[in-house]
Amino acid sequence: MFETVEIQVWVVWVTGLLALAGLLDRILMPSVRWYLRRRFNRAIEQLNSKLQLQIQPFKLTQRQVMVDRLAHDPQVMEAVLEHSNEEGIPYHVAAKMAMGYAREIVPSFSAFAYFGFGIRFARWLSRTLYRVRLGYVDEGALQKMDPNATVVFVMNHRSNMDYVIVTFLAASRSALSYAVGEWARVWPLKQLIRSTGAYFIRRKSRNLLYRRVLSRYVQMATAAGVTQAVFPEGSLSRDGSLRPAKLGLLNYIVSDFDPDQERDVVFVPVGVNYDRVLEDRVLLAANRGEKTGLLFKLWTFVHFVVRHLWLRLTGRFYKFGYASVSFGVPLSLKAFLAEKEKVSHEKMTADLGKALMKQVGRVIPVLPVSLVSTVLLDQGETPLNAAEVQHLAEAELERLLANGAHMHIPRKRLDYAVEVGLRMLVLRRALVEKDGRFTLQPEQLEVVRYYANAIAHLR
Structure with a gap:
């Protein structure tokens, strides 16, 4: 019992390090986490005091918690059961599919990524390529918006630079949550975009279970007051003209809305225009019916970057003219529904889409x-x-x-x-x-x- 036991020195070091790690985890780490969380909450409070539309707690919830909430939402679980019966697959298989969709959709918002890196990058890129100007703004109408309302910025879609420029110009108002298409689901762009609060959608998917999971996320975010930005046209305009609204996301928002609830939904029309759209050649080729696959787009992008760098090195670069964004008069969903009491849900949604696109068209700047x-x-x-x-x-x-x-x-x-x-x-x-x-x-x-x-x- 009292005999001497010899062990190697490296075993003593490993045991000591493990003991130290356990001690830190039990005693020091909780204090560090509490300190960091307190600093983070103070930073969010200071940030919210400067923003017109505050960052809602929904966006700050841990991503895994949101994934679990979405996947186990009663409406999603009902959709899982329906999908299981219709497809003849076990319930747990359908539930696993729903969980996968939830992980794909739910973002991981980081205030540091958005306001630290995201806004600075958006400002730098916008000013590098364009002379960015804020166009028409009805500041009085924007200031009168109900601070408790969920604000949805509704925009025309001219270029992928829309995300960058509108984020930059709206930085003093709120953190926008975008619906982003499949083009952004590549590494490392995917992780960066998700950290700014954007959520990915499969625009062409006809899977009903996926659509139910996506609709519930949009409805949960809307009910929680998350400021969103949507492109009702669905994709980039191939011929440059303003197109009718596709009603997918608008329908998700409207279908779960209760006019008697306290929180209203306010749509803000946003018009964007450019003296030069970076993707115009690709869009025109697609409009002619030509194939514009990944290799074509990649070659066009590489050619653009190389030529751009060469023009800068030789001192012959001109900025791509002006880019301007205008903000129109907000439209209250409660007020709109009050005028559409006796019409069907489908017609009401269609009328809402037409009204919003009309207002968006009115504020597109003439450049x-x-x-x-x-x-x-x-x-x-x-x-x-x-x-x-x-x-x-x-x-x-x-x-x-x-x-x-x-x-x-x-x-x-x-x-x-x-x-x-x-x-x-x-x-x-x-x-x-x-x-x-x-x-x-x-x-x-x-x-x-x-x-x-x-x-x-x-x-």
């Missing part, structure tokens, strides 16, 4: 390239000098403004706006300048029409 493109298309192949283009643009702008349009005029000078529009189209090889006169290139008419379509609904 130099869109205005100049419209004027040039009206004149056909007739060569025009800058003064003639300016005269026609002035008359066109008056008509647009009379219809309620909003324009961003750089430096408040129409002549400079026309100069910007002409320069951008010349750089795109859609115009040729000869002896001070500009002529449209027939093979590039679809590019000019693409930018004119952005404001065609305002004429």
Whole structure:
């Protein structure tokens, strides 16, 4: 019992380290976790005091807890049972599928990732590529919004830069939760986007169980007051024009909404426009019915990056013109439903989609390239000098403004706006300048029409 036992030194070291780790885990780590959690809560409180729309506790809940809540939601469990019976598969198999969908959909919001890295990256990228301008804003209407309401920003979808620029310009108001398509589900983009609070959706999925899980997440987030941003058009506009709303996400929000509940849902129309859309060539190719698979998109992206870097190195780079975002008058869901008491749910949802897209269309900013493109298309192949283009643009702008349009005029000078529009189209090889006169290139008419379509609904 009192005999000496010899053991190797490395065993003593390992045992000591394990004992120290256990001691730290039992005594020190709880205190550290409490300290960090307290610092985190204080940081969120300070952040919320600066935001118009506060970050709701729902977004700060641990991701695994949210996954479990979603997968075991009574409506999801009912959908699992229905799927099991319809497909003839065991209940636990269907439940495992639902759990997988929940893990795929639920984000993992990080305030540090969003406001620390995300906003700074969005600001840097936006200002690197564009001259970013805040367009029309009804500040009075935005300030009057019920602070307890769930706010949903409803936007047209021109470019994947929409996410970046709107996030940057809305940073002082709230943290937006986007519905992101399949394009972003690649490593490491997937982890980064999920940490900013975005949730992934399969836009073309017809799986009813998946749709039920997705709808319940959207409804839970809406009921909890999470600020969201949706693109009712569903995908990027291939011809540049504003398209009718697809009612998927809107239907999820409306179908579970109770007008008698305390929390309202307020839709804020957002209009986005660019002097140049980065993906315009790819979108136009897809609109022509050409194949635009992964290799085509990858080659286009690599070519764009290499050319962009070369222009910067040689000092010949021009920013891609102006990018502008406007915010319209909020629409209360309670007020809208009060006017639609006697109509069916399907018609009410369709009417809501039309009303929202109409308001979004009204606040899409008129930018130099869109205005100049419209004027040039009206004149056909007739060569025009800058003064003639300016005269026609002035008359066109008056008509647009009379219809309620909003324009961003750089430096408040129409002549400079026309100069910007002409320069951008010349750089795109859609115009040729000869002896001070500009002529449209027939093979590039679809590019000019693409930018004119952005404001065609305002004429």
